[in-house]
Amino acid sequence: MENRTDKNSYTIIFAIAMVLVVGSLLAFTAASLKPTIAENERMEKQQNILYAMGVNDNDEGSANFISTDKVGDEFSKYIKKQLVIENGIASENDQAYLIDVKKEQTKAKSGEARRLPLFIGEKDGKTFYIAPIRGKGLWDAIWAYVAMDENMVVQGAYFDHKGETPGLGANIKQRFFMDDFIGEHLLDASGNFKGITVAKGNADPKNLDKTDNEVDAIAGATITGDGVTAMIKKDLKLYWPYFKTLKK
Amino acid sequence: MGLLSKKDANLILDPLADNNPITIQVLGICSALAITAELKASIVMAVSVLFVLGIGNVVISLMRNIIPSKIRIIVQLVVVAALVIIVDQVLKAYAYELSKTLSVFVGLIITNCIIMGRFEAFALGNGPWRSFLDGIGNAAGYGLILIIVGFFRELLGSGTLLGFKVLGDPIEKTGLYAIGYENNGFMLLSPMALIVVGIIIWIQRSRNKALIED
Known part of the structure; x- marks a missing residue:
């Protein structure tokens, strides 16, 4: 029926x-x-940048951003200059932190010039150069904000991801992984760019050797770790020419 | 049971044990593998599914007399996907941190076969109140197994619970690690989730012979 x-x-x-x-x-x-979400994302970018240069509410063991109601003021207090590097020429642009790294990477692929944002922060008399980088993890995008000094020695890093496996690849945003990068050299002994490898079996779990260009990998997250390595080698290398001009 | 009739109470209690979606019906295995490497993720997933299945079952039940049977699966999929996306958007606007924790789970909730299974098997043929109870019960049964598996995988795999180092520090060699204990990295890999679920099934069926099929 x-x-x-x-x-x-x-x-x-x-x-x-x-x-x-x-x-x-x-x-x-x-x-x-949409407007509320966009505002959240804007504040998160500022929080990420400040986190990398050590302006954060970290307590023992866990990574915490400074709160969203303070972030706007703190950002203008600590970030002295925002640069956009295009074809090797750096110019100031106070909206540089809104540049979408993903779009710039697509532009570079189709042969156009890629704009590289770089944020210069100052804290306790020290200058930090903070660069956003982006790459691929196991499932989806991973990205990071890396703070360096003028010798490209990492001063702090914030990693994040879109969809890595909880408990494995997702741990790149945990303190025990991010803090390993602090003090690590991106250049080799002769001053050439080498990057930092997320290495299995570097026999240095406490990360005491800061000039080996290696940090300890996360067990069970090989592909995410390789993604971090590739992202650092590819994207941070683009900033190397700028750091060379600082030496002159 | 003062509040619920016995029949209604069984809608909630059955899926917790003798009709558990994971260990008896063998549904929702995929997400049980994917996110149980740590306890916190298991709990978040359990709560999310509880929410989506409770509401989704009511929505489908209310629509049960007007859904054309030829496209009912598509309708169910649209309902669950729309629900999950709306919740995700609202969280992104008003609870940004929480939404970042949940981002991985959104896709996993939509594809969770328990949800489609309950829509199809129960909500299409029962009233909203009973469907709600059934949804809550099944989600709780699913969540219970998830939390048990997450507990053992995080404890034995990383030596932590909810991120706290309950067994001592493996690098500083304190606590249990001082006497030579090592974390079992294998626990963190997905096959171990299946083995833990297998052990739960084994214990459950050996205690209740009626559950053993020929």
Whole structure:
């Protein structure tokens, strides 16, 4: 016996109505929440940059950003200059932190010039050069903000990811991994860019050797770790020419 | 049971043990493998599924008489996907930190076969109140196993619980590590989740012979 809901015409009308209702509901939600979400993302970028240069609310063991109500003021207090490096020429731009690294990478792939944002911060008389980098983990994007001194020695780093496995690759945003980078050299002994390798079996779990260009890998997160290595070698190397000009 | 009739109470209690979605119906195994390497992720996932399945079951139950049977699976998928996306967007706007913790789980919730399974098997044929109870019960049964597996994997794999070093520090060699204990890195890999689930199934069935199939 056929009832009303089995008819083709009913099915088609139901499908159309459902798509219209759900579609407009989702569009409405997305459109009305967009400004708030964008504001959250902007503040998060500022928090990330400040975190890398050591302006954070870290307590023992866990990584904490400074709170969102303070971040705007702190950002203008600590970040002295925002640069955009394009074709080797650095110019100031106070909106540089809004540059989307992903879009710049796509531009570079299609042969256009890539804009490299660099943030110069000062804290306790020390100058920090903070660069955003981006790469691929196991499942999705990973990115980082790396603070360096003028010799490209890492002063702090903040890693994040979109969808790495909880408990494994997702641990790149844990203190025990990020803090290993502090003090690590990006250049080799003769001053050439070497990067930092996330190494299995470097026999240095406490990371005492800071000039070996290696940090200890996370067990069970090989591909995420390799992604971190590749991201550092590829993206931070682009900043090397700028650091060479600082030496002159 | 003052508040619930016995039949209604069983909707919640059955999935916790003798009709558990993971160990008896063998549903939702994929997410049980993916996110149980640490306890916190297991708890977050359990709560998320509780929320989505409770609400989703009610929505489907309310629509059960107008859903065309030919496209009911698609309708179910649209309902759960829309629910999850709306919740995710609201969290992104008003609880940004929490939404970042959840980001990985959004996709996993939508594809969780327990959700589609309960829509199809229960909500399409029952009223909203009973569907709600069924959703809560099944999500709790699922969450219970997730938390047990997460507990053992994090404890034996990393020596921590919810991030606290309960067994001492493996690098500084304190606590248990001082007498030569080592973390079992194998516990962190997905196959061990299956083995832990297998052990739970084994214990459960050996205690209740009625659950053993021929």
